[in-house]
Amino acid sequence: MQRAFLYIGILAIVFLPMSANAALGTALTKPANNLGLIGYWPMNEATSTRAGDFSGQGNPEVLSGTGLPTWTNGKFGKALSFDGTNDYIETVSTISYGGSNTATISFWLNWTSYADDCDPALASGDTDANAGAWVVVPNDCDFPGYFTATIGDGGGGARTEGITRPSAGSWHHIVVVLDNSSAAGSLTFYVDGVAQSDTVLNDTKGAAGTMFTAKLTGMAYTGGAFFWGAGKMDDLRLYNRSLSAPDVAKLYKQGAVRINASSITLQNGTTLTNGLVGLWTFDGGDLNWTNATAGVAYDRSGSGNTGTLTGMSRSLTPAIGKLGQAFSFDGTNDYVSIPEGNLEITGSLSISLWTYVRAAPADRYMMVQKRDTGGGPVTYGFEFSVVDCGTNIPHLWWTTSAGASFVGYNANTGYSLNTWEHWVVVRDTSNSTVKFYKNGVDVGSTLCFSGGGFSPADTTTANVSLGWATYGSDSNVPLNGMEDDVRIYNRALSATEAKQLYLLGQTKTNR
Structure with missing residues (x-):
């Protein structure tokens, strides 16, 4: 199928470093590295129909669809769960990359199952029509068996690279670094803090440029018909720069850190309720x-x-x-x-x-x-x-x-x-x-x-x-x-x- 996808989306949830000997709870924390952070959706609301943007840009996500995404337990406290049928999230406003020709997407993903059906995770713009638009597709139907990312040149050309899919049904930290500074472009993948060996699947991109200003969407898109991603997402961040390997390692290690939980959880077993x-x-x-x-x-x-x-x-x-x-x-x-x-x-x-x-x-x-x-x-x-x-x-x-x-x-x-x-x-x-x-x-x-x-x-x-x-x-x-x-x-x-x-x-x- 063509990649003229109009993506409609999801986002995730972020939390923060937690205290000793405490069970995981609901919380938020500052990113390990917030330089160039242009989108940060903690998604700890738990009962709301909106997820606030904590990057300082004030661009919240709205829970949308015939049936709304549901709040569930995530990697860090609460997350959003998508049934793969009719629910998604979309930012209120378009996201500006400030003229940058690079970007980084970081998120935790618990994908339900792989089926080569083109169901997306995240996207921004139409990769066929918009130069600097991008998409991340765990279930790539054009390139079966791959977990892919694509960046478009606006003229029908695109750069698609893919990696071996991480296991379904469990949490993985996914980072994709997008580089649109050259005509060919490049993508770098990290899974659970480790750089991945990837395969170039489509090398038709023919122009350099800046990242495309668009709404951030996910878990759904329309390309003549709707496709819906099924799974959970947590701790979504968007940067207008390329994160380094040490930057990515810091973000991943937050998953091995108990993130500052609600004190309701942390006070268990103490006299602090008396x-x-x-x-x-x-x-x-x-x-x-x-x-x-x-x-x-x-x-x-x-x-x-x-x-x-x-x-x-x-x-x-x-x-x-x-x-x-x-x-x-x-x-x-x-x-x-x-x-x-x-x-x-x-x-x-x-x-x-x-x-x-x-x-x-x-x-x-x-x-x-x-x-x-x-x-x-x-x-x-x-x-x-x-x-x-x-x-x-x-x-x-x-x-x-x-x-x-x-x-x-x-x-x-x-x-x-x-x-x-x-x-x-x-x-x-x-x-x-x-x-x-x-x-x-x-x-x-x-x-x-x-x-x-x-x-x-x-x-x-x-x-x-x-x-x-x-x-x-x-x-x-x-x-x-x-x-x-x-x-x-x-x-x-x-x-x-x-x-x-x-x-x-x-x-x-x-x-």
Whole structure:
């Protein structure tokens, strides 16, 4: 059959390095090498009809077809499964290669079976009609028995090369490097991190050029009739450059690394669930977007403290986190609002979260707070913020039972900008102390303000807010940064537990 294929597609899912002795879970991570990354679809949404693009290009995939692809367990957490009948994924917009004449496709594939029927995996453009268009076909009917890739010259000529097919029914890491810089062109294949010996099957390409700007598609195409790929795909990435063998090796090794799983999985077998009254992971499976700008973040502590997303965007708010997916707050009007429920805490309190602060605040950034609109200490539950009695200093304060007053403590060290940090603040009413832990280490605390005693009193029915305070003069202090894995405990965590929470976000290799 001719290769005038109009491809309609799929993509996959990406995740990140995971922690020691933990089961595989849902998560996302930054690529091993993100230079030239122009498409990166984590596909950890689990319940959505869209898969966000985490390359920074903002070009999500839309689940499409008569029957939509289904979410399933993948190489890294969740993936997409295609039945080979009528489902596919396609990017919202065309993908520009920025004038590059090379590209690299990287993905994990679990192909159902081989049948020489021309069912595709991925493609961009029509290889017959579009110079620099390409396609990857595990089931090549023109060249039976080969797993192929083709790059076209726009005039009917093409370069097709093929390799021995990897086993069906199991996961393999596939990388194809496309070089359109010469008239003949060239393709380089890697399977599971190893360069493959390939065979030139079609050598009619007659012109060099740049890569063709088109939508990225997969698991389906039409070339006079529809052809549908059957299988699962995970961790799809597209680059506008040629990856080197070491680059490919890094990507493959992510498959041998437990990718930063949801902390729900990682905390199994620890005391980290004791006294846990709020846990917002922001992972795809723990969110429900009802439209492009509205949704909820589920509480995974078991307390049912679901948060309402305000001022947020389905395409811009989810971000690569330290533990799976994070939320990016734009410094303008983004926040998560959580009904009080069992979060009115007048005894010991611990707050834990991963934070990424982009710029120093003019006043202060609200991380986690509970306070009424009216302001004033008598309407105040607690606040964990950055900057109050110092520059870039974490601060905890609360209303005391001594009357209309409050007390505040600072950490003895500050935030660093533009890097992920883990913070735990502990208010222990058994010994009237406050401790701050930065990346698992006790950094000490200093009394910043005291208006009467230590004993907490929560006289407000206000919601808990993550990322912004919406009351009084503090309505101008929204967070410009990211938060991940936010936790609230109704007890004092120990130093060991604070260290355990930090270690959940550290990368370990499975041996």
